[in-house]
Amino acid sequence: MHHSDLKERDENSADIFIELIAQGLGKAPGADLWRHLMAVDLSFFQSPLAEEIRDEGRAEGRAEGKAGAILRVLDRRGIDVSDEDRERIASCDDLDMLDLWLDRAITAASASEVFVED
Template structure:
């Protein structure tokens, strides 16, 4: 019979807990990204700014919460949805 003691050892539990913590952190980051993408679309919609399919796709597939944060700030002041990506957009203060 195989020795299964490693699977119940403190070291194996520590490794599993590290994996769980990494998974939770990744899940929180993904949730923040999804929420910010949704908020960008809400702001643009509330401002009655049309969002092209390609722009919507770029927003909803982005997984960088900080980049999305910048886009969200810009979405409050731009004239077109595409301007949230441009360098000419108002600065994030």
């Protein structure tokens, strides 16, 4: 059964099923996949969990976009970036840190200057 099928049948039941499955998965490896799948279109759900999943999806998208921008700026400027630094940038979900790194990437002479501690 697809989540849109649930919506057509009974929105309240769909909401309950989504919440129960998410709670049952807890921190299991499948929990992130479940949240990702349910984030596709939860606009019709108004539960706190649905809103949390939408917020996580938006934040994750912003982080991915900023990480991509940092790597693009460094690439276009001809700055070598190690696989380790690429992973550090790509895996970061701190939007403030990503903003700082993006600002630094514009003028940094090397990738290490992007990460310098203040």
